[in-house]
Amino acid sequence: xxxxxxNPFINSVTHIIESTVGExxxxxxxxxxxxxxxxxxGVVVMVGITGVLTGxxxxxxxxxxxKGLAAKMLMEDVLFEFDEYAQSALAEMANMIAANxxxxxxxxxxxxNITPPSxxxxxxxxxxxxxxxxxxxxxxxxxxGNMELNLSMIETNLLASVSKERILHLKEKHA
Amino acid sequence: MLDNGNTSDASxxxxxxxxxxxxxxxxxxxxxxxxxxxxxxxxxxxxCEAEDGDxxxxxxxEHKPDIITMDVVMKRVDGIAAAQEIKRKLPNTKIIMxxxxxxxxxxxxxIRAGAxxxxxxxxxxxxxxxxxxxxxxx
Numbered sequence: 001x002x003x004x005x006x007n008p009f010i011n012s013v014t015h016i017i018e019s020t021v022g023e024x025x026x027x028x029x030x031x032x033x034x035x036x037x038x039x040x041x042g043v044v045v046m047v048g049i050t051g052v053l054t055g056x057x058x059x060x061x062x063x064x065x066x067k068g069l070a071a072k073m074l075m076e077d078v079l080f081e082f083d084e085y086a087q088s089a090l091a092e093m094a095n096m097i098a099a100n101x102x103x104x105x106x107x108x109x110x111x112x113n114i115t116p117p118s119x120x121x122x123x124x125x126x127x128x129x130x131x132x133x134x135x136x137x138x139x140x141x142x143x144x145g146n147m148e149l150n151l152s153m154i155e156t157n158l159l160a161s162v163s164k165e166r167i168l169h170l171k172e173k174h175a
Numbered sequence: 176m177l178d179n180g181n182t183s184d185a186s187x188x189x190x191x192x193x194x195x196x197x198x199x200x201x202x203x204x205x206x207x208x209x210x211x212x213x214x215x216x217x218x219x220x221x222x223c224e225a226e227d228g229d230x231x232x233x234x235x236x237e238h239k240p241d242i243i244t245m246d247v248v249m250k251r252v253d254g255i256a257a258a259q260e261i262k263r264k265l266p267n268t269k270i271i272m273x274x275x276x277x278x279x280x281x282x283x284x285x286i287r288a289g290a291x292x293x294x295x296x297x298x299x300x301x302x303x304x305x306x307x308x309x310x311x312x313x
Contacts, residue, residue: 020297074205075212088205096297099275116250 001134005053005153006030008104009097010138013149016096017142021072028139033150037126038135041065041148043082044125045094048115053105055133055153059094061145063121066090068144082121091117097149110155192218195311198240199224200231200257201273202249206298210244213300219307228252228260235261240268242310244303245290247274247281255284262289269310273298 010027017025040060047057061069067079070086073093079086098114105112129135129152138149197219199210207224214221222238225231229252235243243261247254258270272285275296285293291313292306 016297019299070205073209075209085205085208088203092203092205092296096275103276 001136001151001153004108005105005110006136006138006151008101008108009057009149009151011104012097012101013138013140016093016100017069017140020093020096021069021142021144023142025140025142028141028146030139031137033135033137036131036135037128038150040125040127042121042123042125043090044120044127045090046118046120047094047098049098049102049112049153050115050156051112052110052156053112053153054156054159055151057094057098057101058127058150058152059090059097059147060150061147065145065147069093069142072144087119091119192307192311194220195242195307196220196222196238196240197307198222198231198235198238198243200226200228200243200249200254201246202226203246206246206273206296209298210303213298213303214244214307217304217307228254228257231257232260232264235268236264239265242269242271242307244271244273244294247272247285255281255288258285258290259288269313271303271306271310273303 014025014027017023040058042063043061043066045059049055049057063082067082067086070089071077071079073089074085095114095117102112102114133152133154135150135152138151140147140149197214199207199221201207201210211221211224222240223234225234227249231245232252245254245258254272258272261268261270270290271292271294272290273294273296274281282293291310294302294306
């Protein structure tokens with residue numbers, strides 16, 4: 001994945017957390033996921049990327065962290081449940097992170113749109129992507145806890161050729 | 176209540192926020208809840224909420240708000256189309272568009288639809304209050 005895809009998200013996640021939660025998150029060491037599937041924390045917010053790039057952004061965090069962030073966004077002292085409003089707040093946060101990042105992507109010549117966010121909750125959720133789509137992880141830490149922004153994207157014009165190669169590879173493998 | 180020409184109670188003067196009737200339109204319950212809190216704290220009378228453009232058009236016709244805060248991107252009918260329809264029926268209702276990305280195309284379409292002002296998401300309390308005051312006095 002090119003750095004010019006990554007930088008808008010790094011800038012966006014910091015800016016949006018600062019403006020919605022009122023604190024500057026500490027960024028951990030960015031890393032590339034070595035294999036699929038990977039296991040997420042208890043709350044995942046997923047936003048799709050379409051246009052010149054194709055893929056998705058997954059914000060993964062614990063329910064405690066999600067409630068802590070949502071409480072600040074909803075101007076509450078504490079949230080006891082990850083309810084409709086808390087889920088909506090987290091969805092808005094992921095939506096804003098992705099939408100804001102697409103401005104930077106557009107400026108770099110990669111015009112993209114986003115899909116509406118989906119909030120998924122569960123235990124030991126496993127996420128898989130196609131092997132040729134790399135996932136870069138931006139770990140963040142704030143007062144409410146730790147979170148990860150998982151970016152799985154590929155240039156759309158490459159997707160078709162890579163998919164064809166993969167189909168041929170699979171056909172050969174199973175021939 | 177503002178002298179918005181939409182109701183029979185037209186005093187002709189800009190009044191205190193307590194009598195200004197507001198409708199909040201946004202598909203995110205958390206955003207609607209935050210906006211309601213901020214506006215009610217400032218003394219505005221939030222008369223209704225809508226979660227998409229279609230509902231907004233119907234509710235505006237029913238409640239005849241003085242000011243509407245309108246999300247741009249929503250399912251079914253978006254904020255720009257809803258603003259256009261509401262302005263056609265209630266020309267003196269002030270509309271403040273609320274959006275994450277104030278792109279030139281969105282700006283132009285919103286102005287054509289009749290929107291008076293814009294505020295960014297995430298919503299800054301001072302920014303929305305300033306926009307509301309401008310809508311009341313402007």
